[in-house]
Amino acid sequence: MRLASGQGALGESPDLLVPAFGAAVDYVVCDSLAESTTSTLAIDRRRDEALGYAPDLAARLSIALPFVAEQGTRLITNAGGVNPVAAHQLAVAAARDAGFRGLRIGLVCAETERPPDALGCEVYLGAEGVVRALADGADVVITGRVADAALFLAPIVFEHGWSWTDWDRLAAGVVVGHLLECSNQVAGGNYSGDWWNTVDLTRVGMPVAEVAADGSAVITKSAGTSGRVSFDTVREQLLYEVHDPSAYVTPDVVAAFDAVVLEQIGADRVRVTGARGAPRPATLKGLVFEHGGWAGECALTYAWPDAAAKGRHVLRNLRAVAAERKLPVLEWYEELFGVDGFGGPTVDVAVGDPPEVTARLAWRTADAETAQSVLQLVGLVALSGPPGLQGIGRSRKGHPLSELVTLTPFFLDHDAVEVHVHVEEV
Amino acid sequence: MRCQLRNVCGVRSGDKGDVSDISLFADDRATYDALVTQVTADEVAAHFGALVRGRVERYLVPNVLALKFVMHDALGGGVTMSLRSDTQGKTLGLSLLRMWIDLPDDIILSRRSFDASP
Numbered sequence: 001m002r003l004a005s006g007q008g009a010l011g012e013s014p015d016l017l018v019p020a021f022g023a024a025v026d027y028v029v030c031d032s033l034a035e036s037t038t039s040t041l042a043i044d045r046r047r048d049e050a051l052g053y054a055p056d057l058a059a060r061l062s063i064a065l066p067f068v069a070e071q072g073t074r075l076i077t078n079a080g081g082v083n084p085v086a087a088h089q090l091a092v093a094a095a096r097d098a099g100f101r102g103l104r105i106g107l108v109c110a111e112t113e114r115p116p117d118a119l120g121c122e123v124y125l126g127a128e129g130v131v132r133a134l135a136d137g138a139d140v141v142i143t144g145r146v147a148d149a150a151l152f153l154a155p156i157v158f159e160h161g162w163s164w165t166d167w168d169r170l171a172a173g174v175v176v177g178h179l180l181e182c183s184n185q186v187a188g189g190n191y192s193g194d195w196w197n198t199v200d201l202t203r204v205g206m207p208v209a210e211v212a213a214d215g216s217a218v219i220t221k222s223a224g225t226s227g228r229v230s231f232d233t234v235r236e237q238l239l240y241e242v243h244d245p246s247a248y249v250t251p252d253v254v255a256a257f258d259a260v261v262l263e264q265i266g267a268d269r270v271r272v273t274g275a276r277g278a279p280r281p282a283t284l285k286g287l288v289f290e291h292g293g294w295a296g297e298c299a300l301t302y303a304w305p306d307a308a309a310k311g312r313h314v315l316r317n318l319r320a321v322a323a324e325r326k327l328p329v330l331e332w333y334e335e336l337f338g339v340d341g342f343g344g345p346t347v348d349v350a351v352g353d354p355p356e357v358t359a360r361l362a363w364r365t366a367d368a369e370t371a372q373s374v375l376q377l378v379g380l381v382a383l384s385g386p387p388g389l390q391g392i393g394r395s396r397k398g399h400p401l402s403e404l405v406t407l408t409p410f411f412l413d414h415d416a417v418e419v420h421v422h423v424e425e426v
Numbered sequence: 427m428r429c430q431l432r433n434v435c436g437v438r439s440g441d442k443g444d445v446s447d448i449s450l451f452a453d454d455r456a457t458y459d460a461l462v463t464q465v466t467a468d469e470v471a472a473h474f475g476a477l478v479r480g481r482v483e484r485y486l487v488p489n490v491l492a493l494k495f496v497m498h499d500a501l502g503g504g505v506t507m508s509l510r511s512d513t514q515g516k517t518l519g520l521s522l523l524r525m526w527i528d529l530p531d532d533i534i535l536s537r538r539s540f541d542a543s544p
Binding site (some may be wrong): 034035039185190191192193195196221232234236237238239240241242243244246257258259260261262274289292295297325331333334335337341343344345346348360362363364379404405406407409425 | 432436437438440441442443444445447449451466473474475476477485487488489490491493496502503504505506507509511512513514517519520521522523524525544
């Protein structure tokens, strides 16, 4: 069976669904969710109970549904975010309005009890609910916080009829899911090697996996598209964010990524074998999302000469004024872009006197009013500060305050989480 | 000969909460062995200094000639709390490539950024 990634993050262009559906695959799987996007969607839902799903869902469906209806490729997405029920209703309405009668739109979700005052509470579900929806004939599956790799594991388990205790095969499916879940990061995107030979954003495709019944797989991509599928690009994604490579914990299986064998078997074709699995963990992981205060920021770009010194001086002054006015700032963070903004103490190159430096100041406060009061202070620098400033006007418009969110993990027995599956025919 | 990791290694970084997760890749067994000896968890912690406040764990992944560094309390609170521009530490892997190690000359001269550049 063949499956393609259709999305690796919220904000990725919906247009990439076209090459994904165009890659002669049985399934297109879209991953919208991460810790950051889930908390953003939880904030959306606090504002309006009808929200909390990916805001680009309608745009994605308008591209995807004609492919689903006309070529029979199934779509699986976690764009339901923290409100999969609303997302499912939207998808049913979109299919109906577009006249795709007979299409079956599935919903997979679990109810979790949100602690009082929390923004959200999400359990990372395994693949089983999505498999049930596929077995019930769903052409489109809408869900929320199913673990990223499990979204991809589900159609593989369904197509090959794997057992839920066939740990090595489940691990092989998780490896494939993990490789595809970040879109082109497996196929040359964010590759740390010779990007200049591979990246062409005018012809971006999407990565594809061909998965055999024994769990062996080939990662590939369509001819003529940007990127590269090689031992190097695939191994970078294999280990991405897995922490202990000998025991990558997912809801369905604990997978040993350090047993995986990658072999380049052709141009843009890498064979993936050897994954080993151990029984799934006794519990499912969840995250509680809670309000964590506010952040504000400004970015001031100074011109040569002495741009770094100007930036440092002004940031020091702004903090002094905030202290003088007794503004209760809980944390400050300073960065000098053009000097060591990203690298901090790792930067060992002498930069001399750079042509320009962007001095960024960020602050964390308990309440929005204080964060706003600090932002107002930035107005001091325009006409009273050092010479050669650019960027203040745009930065004040372009950087509104942001709400911070704390994440607290918790664990639940599998039995304590009931997964609901509902498939509706349009 | 001394060389910077950027000339002989690939890298990718990611995050979970306030944990930064960096994978460092060698192109051959000799380079991998040198990384295992020289790029220790302690050296990596020292390299990042104040950017990483917690402990650094290292895992060896010889099947893909990689070393994995899991760095705790490393992102200023994690993506949903951090005041940094790079809330997810996506650039920290590249910052690791600034580290210097000793390698035989023939390995260095056959590698990565000496081949070509943009």
